[in-house]
Amino acid sequence: xxxxxxxxxxxxxxxxxxxxxxxxxxxxxxxxxxxxxxxxxxxxxxxxxxxxxxxxxxxxxxxxxxxxxxxxxxxxxxxxxxxxxxxxxxxxxxxxxxxxxxxxxxxxxxxxxxxxxxxxxxxxxxxxxxxxxxxxxxxxxxxxxxxxxxxxxxxxxxxxxxxxxxxxxxxxxxxxxxxxxxxxxxxxxxxxxxxxxxxxxxxxxxxxxxxxxxxxxxxxxxxxxxxxxxxxxxxxxxxxxxxxxxxxxxxxxxxxxxxxxxxxxxxxxxxxxxxxxxxxxxxxxxxxxxxxxxxxxxxxxxxxxxxxxxxxxxxxxx
Amino acid sequence: xxxxxxxxxxxxxxxxxxxxxxxxxxxxxxxxxxxxxxxxxxxxxxxxxxxxxxxxxxxxxxxxxxxxxxxxxxxxxxxxxxxxxxxxxxxxxxxxxxxxxxxxxxxxxxxxxxxxxxxxxxxxxxxxxxxxxxxxxxxxxxxxxxxxxxxxxxxxxxxxxxxxxxxxxxxxxxxxxxxxxxxxxxxxxxxxxxxxxxxxxxxxxxxxxxxxxxxxxxxxxxxxxxxxxxxxxxxxxxxxxxxxxxxxxxxxxxxxxxxxxxxxxxxxxxxxxxxxxxxxxxxxxxxxxxxxxxxxxxxxxxxxxxxxx
Numbered sequence: 001x002x003x004x005x006x007x008x009x010x011x012x013x014x015x016x017x018x019x020x021x022x023x024x025x026x027x028x029x030x031x032x033x034x035x036x037x038x039x040x041x042x043x044x045x046x047x048x049x050x051x052x053x054x055x056x057x058x059x060x061x062x063x064x065x066x067x068x069x070x071x072x073x074x075x076x077x078x079x080x081x082x083x084x085x086x087x088x089x090x091x092x093x094x095x096x097x098x099x100x101x102x103x104x105x106x107x108x109x110x111x112x113x114x115x116x117x118x119x120x121x122x123x124x125x126x127x128x129x130x131x132x133x134x135x136x137x138x139x140x141x142x143x144x145x146x147x148x149x150x151x152x153x154x155x156x157x158x159x160x161x162x163x164x165x166x167x168x169x170x171x172x173x174x175x176x177x178x179x180x181x182x183x184x185x186x187x188x189x190x191x192x193x194x195x196x197x198x199x200x201x202x203x204x205x206x207x208x209x210x211x212x213x214x215x216x217x218x219x220x221x222x223x224x225x226x227x228x229x230x231x232x233x234x235x236x237x238x239x240x241x242x243x244x245x246x247x248x249x250x251x252x253x254x255x256x257x258x259x260x261x262x263x264x265x266x267x268x269x270x271x272x273x274x275x276x277x278x279x280x281x282x283x284x285x286x287x288x289x290x291x292x293x294x295x296x297x298x299x300x301x302x303x304x305x306x307x308x309x310x311x312x313x314x315x316x317x318x
Numbered sequence: 319x320x321x322x323x324x325x326x327x328x329x330x331x332x333x334x335x336x337x338x339x340x341x342x343x344x345x346x347x348x349x350x351x352x353x354x355x356x357x358x359x360x361x362x363x364x365x366x367x368x369x370x371x372x373x374x375x376x377x378x379x380x381x382x383x384x385x386x387x388x389x390x391x392x393x394x395x396x397x398x399x400x401x402x403x404x405x406x407x408x409x410x411x412x413x414x415x416x417x418x419x420x421x422x423x424x425x426x427x428x429x430x431x432x433x434x435x436x437x438x439x440x441x442x443x444x445x446x447x448x449x450x451x452x453x454x455x456x457x458x459x460x461x462x463x464x465x466x467x468x469x470x471x472x473x474x475x476x477x478x479x480x481x482x483x484x485x486x487x488x489x490x491x492x493x494x495x496x497x498x499x500x501x502x503x504x505x506x507x508x509x510x511x512x513x514x515x516x517x518x519x520x521x522x523x524x525x526x527x528x529x530x531x532x533x534x535x536x537x538x539x540x541x542x543x544x545x546x547x548x549x550x551x552x553x554x555x556x557x558x559x560x561x562x563x564x565x566x567x568x569x570x571x572x573x574x575x576x577x578x579x580x581x582x583x584x585x586x587x588x589x590x591x592x593x594x595x596x597x598x599x600x601x602x603x604x605x606x607x608x609x610x611x612x613x614x615x616x617x618x619x620x621x622x623x624x625x626x627x
Contacts, residue, residue: 157333255568
């Protein structure tokens with residue numbers, strides 16, 4: 001009888017010497033388990049365009065923070081001289097002069113922080129509004145979702161540059177980096193909300209959410225500790241591209257003359273001023289346009305890498 | 319299908335009231351005098367102010383003003399432009415030009431975008447695909463007014479291939495360059511969308527079945543792969559219509575195309591607030607209608623969509 005029992009035990013527990021040691025060694029207990037963010041970083045750092053766009057963006061941010069390091073002339077304090085009107089490049093003035101006789105290079109350097117600030121404020125605004133609308137709607141469903149989604153539809157149905165044109169026309173006496181960011185961000189958030197809502201609807205179905213519910217964890221705690229952290233990746237993925245979109249929107253509004261006031265250094269303003277002389281002096285239009293395009297290009301490139309890295313499906317398309 | 323149309327039209331009603339209310343609210347519920355605010359730095363003639371006050375019924379409470387305004391829209395009355403011409407009359411004159419420009423641009427961007435996207439998707443990772451990716455990223459990064467000015471300067475001023483501004487009556491040959499500029503904005507997006515859609519569809523079982531049945535590539539690519547890859551592209555074209563409207567405003571302004579966008583452009587740069595509001599409203603309504611029509615067509619083409627509650 002006792003002999004029988006020991007024989008049956010042998011069937012279930014393999015003797016230690018039969019398990020190859022290589023297999024045990026392959027399980028690294030002390031290594032941190034991989035997750036989406038670590039995988040994304042591993043994927044991104046292997047791609048040259050991540051490093052190219054990263055270096056460009058760091059350089060642009062440095063110019064935005066410390067313009068005086070890059071340009072000896074400070075266009076905010078040094079008056080422009082009309083005797084230099086539409087002047088050609090000369091020593092110390094690499095890119096020539098604008099119609100008002102200002103140094104083109106110095107204006108570009110000092111205009112960088114405007115674009116970057118507007119971009120950052122807008123994505124902060126669209127992320128906060130988009131996450132609030134998308135998270136509550138997607139998670140609670142029912143009438144909350146219906147109300148928030150319909151509100152989102154209304155804001156989504158007005159192209160955000162057109163909405164910003166109206167807001168900036170009304171706020172014509174209060175033109176600043178803050179008002180223009182508000183005007184753009186107020187109508188740009190529904191796409192963020194839609195992306196997050198769709199992801200939350202998916203994550204909500206997961207077993208670990210059901211388990212938390214069964215354990216009696218409060219709804220709010222489930223949303224903020226389990227659902228939101230696991231569905232934020234697509235929002236992060238579109239953020240960099242939205243930032244580029246916000247920079248373009250500011251430049252477009254300033255180009256139309258309803259953006260920032262003339263006293264604020266902005267590439268859009270400079271392009272607006274230069275357009276009248278495009279036939280005789282195209283350089284003053286080309287340089288700020290180039291600065292704008294390179295900045296937008298850098299953020300779009302980074303956005304591509306981030307999106308590919310965070311979305312395994314996008315990785316397969318490469 | 320009737321149920322689907324009914325549901326979709328019913329959904330459009332709150333959006334119609336919501337968007338018009340929002341625009342009206344942004345302009346007329348702000349603190350201070352909305353008429354003065356709309357003119358910015360300029361001080362308009364007191365007679366003009368008085369006339370606008372009457373036109374917008376500013377002596378009435380805000381909500382009454384809004385419904386008077388909505389009543390006007392239903393009767394086809396979008397107000398009077400700054401020059402004293404009714405907005406509807408301006409629309410009758412400028413709308414055909416914008417339609418011609420938009421159709422031309424849509425044709426350019428869809429044909430070129432789908433062809434390049436299909437070719438890229440079928441040759442994933444090859445030289446053509448990588449070059450198309452780089453070109454499309456560069457195009458996405460260039461704001462439309464930059465593209466418009468570069469095209470105007472290079473092809474109009476330097477090379478003399480096209481006229482820098484559009485002649486009266488907007489003949490089709492003058493619209494080619496503005497339409498190409500307008501098309502360049504969404505061309506890149508269509509390339510990328512078609513490409514990823516083609517790659518995805520090519521990996522599906524029915525494509526493999528088609529190959530194993532012995533069908534030729536010349537039949538599989540257009541019939542099985544391309545046709546099934548175009549659904550997201552069509553949806554994109556509808557939602558992208560807003561981008562097209564903004565693009566048309568800038569492009570028509572720069573090339574002086576006598577269209578709806580140019581009227582808005584001129585009103586914006588001259589700071590004629592009330593006209594800006596009227597034309598933005600017209601464009602938003604146009605955007606709503608286009609999206610509604612595309613959704614209905616879409617339900618007609620794809621039964622799965624009209625069955626979803």
